[in-house]
Amino acid sequence: MTFPADLHADAPAYLNGQWTRLADCQVSVLDRGFLFGDGIYEVVPIYSRRPFGWDGHFTRLTRSLASVHLPNPHAPEAWRAVVDGLVSRLGLEDQFVYLQVTRGVARRDHAFPRPAPSPTVFAMTSPLKRPSVQDRTVGLSAICLEDLRWHRCDIKSIALLGNVLAREQAVAQGAAEALLFRQDQLTEGAASNIWVVKQGRLLYPPRSQDLLEGIRRSLLVELAESLGIEHQARTISRQEVEEADEVLLTSATKEVLPITRLDQAPVGDGHPGPLYTALRKAYDEAIDRHRRAEP
Numbered sequence: 001m002t003f004p005a006d007l008h009a010d011a012p013a014y015l016n017g018q019w020t021r022l023a024d025c026q027v028s029v030l031d032r033g034f035l036f037g038d039g040i041y042e043v044v045p046i047y048s049r050r051p052f053g054w055d056g057h058f059t060r061l062t063r064s065l066a067s068v069h070l071p072n073p074h075a076p077e078a079w080r081a082v083v084d085g086l087v088s089r090l091g092l093e094d095q096f097v098y099l100q101v102t103r104g105v106a107r108r109d110h111a112f113p114r115p116a117p118s119p120t121v122f123a124m125t126s127p128l129k130r131p132s133v134q135d136r137t138v139g140l141s142a143i144c145l146e147d148l149r150w151h152r153c154d155i156k157s158i159a160l161l162g163n164v165l166a167r168e169q170a171v172a173q174g175a176a177e178a179l180l181f182r183q184d185q186l187t188e189g190a191a192s193n194i195w196v197v198k199q200g201r202l203l204y205p206p207r208s209q210d211l212l213e214g215i216r217r218s219l220l221v222e223l224a225e226s227l228g229i230e231h232q233a234r235t236i237s238r239q240e241v242e243e244a245d246e247v248l249l250t251s252a253t254k255e256v257l258p259i260t261r262l263d264q265a266p267v268g269d270g271h272p273g274p275l276y277t278a279l280r281k282a283y284d285e286a287i288d289r290h291r292r293a294e295p
Contacts, residue, residue, distance in 0.1 A: 012089035033102030037159030046095040048291040056215040086125040094128040139260030140176040147180035166190040197246035202231040216250035246273035
């Protein structure tokens, strides 16, 4: 089996109850995740060997599984044992753990197999490379695209071809992210949630089936309130994004970063703005509190 050069073959992994090396994981070609993208995933950041925002990640995993009628294969404490087991085996302070559940191996048929097979449960961990100084202080570039994905983006499905094509289009144009719009209204980024700042107010799209609510969303709202920053969840037009004073993105691995160029034009004055700076500082302080907290 050919193994990607940028992944460590000996990295720890978990597959269907067994601890193994990442390079030794093998799944049947009849697995419905392989054939149909019939599965759910989560990405959990780890700081100082402990998951950050674990309760939110587990809740979303549970919600996504229920949304596709896939029984949760593990109790909460068993999932946490998988995460902790991977983290201890890799042995790095900062990591990110990937969790995936598919419907399992069955004859190829679009309908759910009956009786239901055992789900395939896979997990791996990788070193977490936190945002660079340049990303934090200079910002990222992004492009705007029509959101052509399905209408259940609130489910964290492994079927991510729409997101993949959007991100690839961004990379091909020298950008770091694609901002997606459905009927001229902002939904999210290809792999992030998007925030808009206008006249000192932090704006973000409301909850809907058209976007995945990131775990960082609740955290950023909490940080904004602690800083006295006015915030509002409402529909945001493409024109409002293009005329914003600041645009931010959040994700498990990107944390919170500024978008300073959009479709090759500067956002605001083309530099990270004051609300980003305040929220970035507060986010770093939240991570520091997490590191210092008792296990």
